[in-house]
Amino acid sequence: MKQVVLDRYGSPEEGARCAEVPEVGAPAAGEVVFDVLAFPINPADISFCRGSYRLKPPLPATPGAEGIGRVTAVGAGVSHAKPGDLVINLQRENWTQTRRVKGDDVIAVPPGLALRQAAMLRINPPTALLLLTDVVDLKPGEWVIQNVANSAVGRLVIRLARARGLRTMNVVRRDTLFGELTALGADACAVDGPDLAETVKARTGGAPIRLGLDAVSGRATARLASCLSEGGVVCNYGSMSGEDPVMSRSALTSGGLTLVGFILGRALATRSLDQVRALYADLGARILTGELSAPVERVYPIEEIKAALTHAQRGERNGKILVAPNGPV
Ligand SMILES: NC(=O)c1ccc[n+]([C@@H]2O[C@H](COP(=O)([O-])OP(=O)(O)OC[C@H]3O[C@@H](n4cnc5c(N)ncnc54)[C@H](OP(=O)(O)O)[C@@H]3O)[C@@H](O)[C@H]2O)c1
Numbered sequence: 001m002k003q004v005v006l007d008r009y010g011s012p013e014e015g016a017r018c019a020e021v022p023e024v025g026a027p028a029a030g031e032v033v034f035d036v037l038a039f040p041i042n043p044a045d046i047s048f049c050r051g052s053y054r055l056k057p058p059l060p061a062t063p064g065a066e067g068i069g070r071v072t073a074v075g076a077g078v079s080h081a082k083p084g085d086l087v088i089n090l091q092r093e094n095w096t097q098t099r100r101v102k103g104d105d106v107i108a109v110p111p112g113l114a115l116r117q118a119a120m121l122r123i124n125p126p127t128a129l130l131l132l133t134d135v136v137d138l139k140p141g142e143w144v145i146q147n148v149a150n151s152a153v154g155r156l157v158i159r160l161a162r163a164r165g166l167r168t169m170n171v172v173r174r175d176t177l178f179g180e181l182t183a184l185g186a187d188a189c190a191v192d193g194p195d196l197a198e199t200v201k202a203r204t205g206g207a208p209i210r211l212g213l214d215a216v217s218g219r220a221t222a223r224l225a226s227c228l229s230e231g232g233v234v235c236n237y238g239s240m241s242g243e244d245p246v247m248s249r250s251a252l253t254s255g256g257l258t259l260v261g262f263i264l265g266r267a268l269a270t271r272s273l274d275q276v277r278a279l280y281a282d283l284g285a286r287i288l289t290g291e292l293s294a295p296v297e298r299v300y301p302i303e304e305i306k307a308a309l310t311h312a313q314r315g316e317r318n319g320k321i322l323v324a325p326n327g328p329v
Contacts, residue, residue, distance in 0.1 A: 002325060004095035004305050005060045009051025012309040016049055016063070018302050024100040027075035033100045034087055038119035038299070038329045039067030040320045041312035043240065045095075049309070052242070055092075064094035066122035068115055071106070078103040086111060088122045088280065097302065097325045107277055109284045115329040116296050117287050119322055120152065123264060125283040125292055127237065128156035130267045132164060135235045135260065136211040140165030143204055145227050146213035147171040147192060147220055148240060149181060152294035152320060157213065158184050159292055169200055169209065171224065174316070192216075197226040211235065218243035221259070225251045237262040295319030299329060 005019040027033045047053040048063050071085045080103070081087055087106040089099060109118055131153075138144060144161055148154050149170030161168045162185035170181050170189045178189040188203040190196060200209075208229035214221045215238030225234050225247055234257060236245045251257045268276055286292045297319035300308035305323060312321040322329075 001097040002302050003062055003097065004064070004302065006049055006063055007060050009049070009056070009059070012046055012049035012313070013306040016305055016309060018305050021096075024098050027073050027078075027100055029076040030078060030103050031075040031100055032071055032078055032081050032087070032103050032106050033073045033098065034069030034071045034089070034106065035098050036067045036069050036094055036096055036325050037086075038115050038322050038324045039064055039094050040120050040322050041308060042066070042123065042320075043238065044123075046309070046313060062093040062095055064096070065092055066119070067094040068109070068113075068118040068121070069094075069099060069106070072098075074103065081106050081108050086113060086115075086118060088118070090122075090276075095302075095305070095323070095325075104273065107280050109280065110288050113284060113288055116299070116322060117293055118284075119329075120294050120320060121280065121284060121287060124152045124294065125156055125287070126268070126279055127262075127264045128153050128160050129279070129283065130264070131157065131213050131235060131237060131262055132160055132166065134267055135262065136233050138164075138166055138211060141167070142211075143167045143169055143187075143207050143209045144211045144213065145169040145171065145200065145209050145224060146215075147224055148215045148238070149186065149189065150177045151215065153215065153237075155181075155184055155294060156292055158186050161185075163291070167204075167207075169204055169227070171196065171200075192220060192223060194223070196223045200227040208232075213237065214245065216240050217245045219246050221245035222248050222251070225255075225257055225259075228255070228257055231256045231258075233258045233260060235260050235262050296322055298322070299324050301325075301327075 003021045008015045085108045090105045167187040170186045190199045210232045212224040212234045217239035218241040299322040302325040
């Protein structure tokens with residue numbers, strides 16, 4: 001079978017290749033085997049390939065934090081998944097044609113889910129939801145500000161915030177995105193820059209903003225912080241700039257702001273397996289109705305992983321880059 005193998009950390013398209021590897025074999029008791037139908041290339045996967053992610057296993061290694069699979073076989077004692085079920089996998093190494101994992105690591109998703117959207121269910125939808133629920137106890141009518149607002153997470157934040165009665169101030173790198181983000185439910189938009197605080201104040205009518213979601217880091221964190229009301233919280237959950245977050249000392253002291261971090265794994269670890277399954281059932285149902293979605297720019301076959309990785313690193317994409325290891329989806 002085919003699998004993406006990373007031979008060296010550095011440039012992703014140079015370090016990764018599509019390799020022929022042995023089949024995974026039949027499932028033992030308590031195990032599940034599934035074919036990977038599609039997986040996205042996320043910023044964290046790019047960092048993994050570069051060797052700058054928090055996990056840096058010895059090489060060769062197989063990347064891939066998420067994907068959608070179809071179960072082909074289950075071992076004795078597995079009752080919550082059966083052959084034919086669509087499943088997401090809570091474990092990594094998903095850039096491959098077939099996986100064999102512990103039964104408890106897979107979660108069945110609604111059968112009618114569009115495969116491209118299902119491939120992106122595992123990480124970004126719960127991230128967007130928990131960024132809105134776990135950090136600050138926001139009440140309906142309150143504002144939240146976020147950068148990378150046109151990213152998959154950013155678009156999900158817009159939809160989920162609207163569903164909770166929250167208002168979003170959305171910061172992006174170009175004003176040509178304002179129309180589509182507004183159509184999605186954004187209440188206001190701004191282009192990032194040195195005058196961000198004044199622009200935001202004008203577009204929100206000076207309303208207090210208690211939560212800022214930052215996935216750019218570097219000076220962008222300080223600019224986002226400058227838009228918050230006294231005592232507000234900046235939640236850093238990514239670093240598209242590749243830098244560490246910067247906060248001015250006066251924001252922390254005079255402004256009473258707090259800088260916190262979010263990572264999905266830690267947020268899910270505070271929940272039971274039943275709660276995690278319920279979370280994905282809720283998000284899967286919302287994807288099924290079309291309430292939640294993320295645009296896809298292109299789907300590549302696994303043999304073209306190098307081209308897919310190059311494409312995924314381009315700025316100003318109109319959606320995710322997906323890979324379909326077992327034929328078109
Ligand atoms: N902490 C967690 O648990 C967690 C979970 C999921 C995702 N994340 C993070 O969430 C962020 C978004 O992920 P995603 O999958 O939604 O991304 P995505 O859909 O692939 O979109 C990438 C976004 O990053 C922007 N961007 C790229 N380079 C940038 C730069 N140098 N400065 C500012 N913006 C830049 C792009 O803007 P343009 O369109 O202008 O190029 C685009 O909005 C990433 O940082 C990711 O690591 C964190």
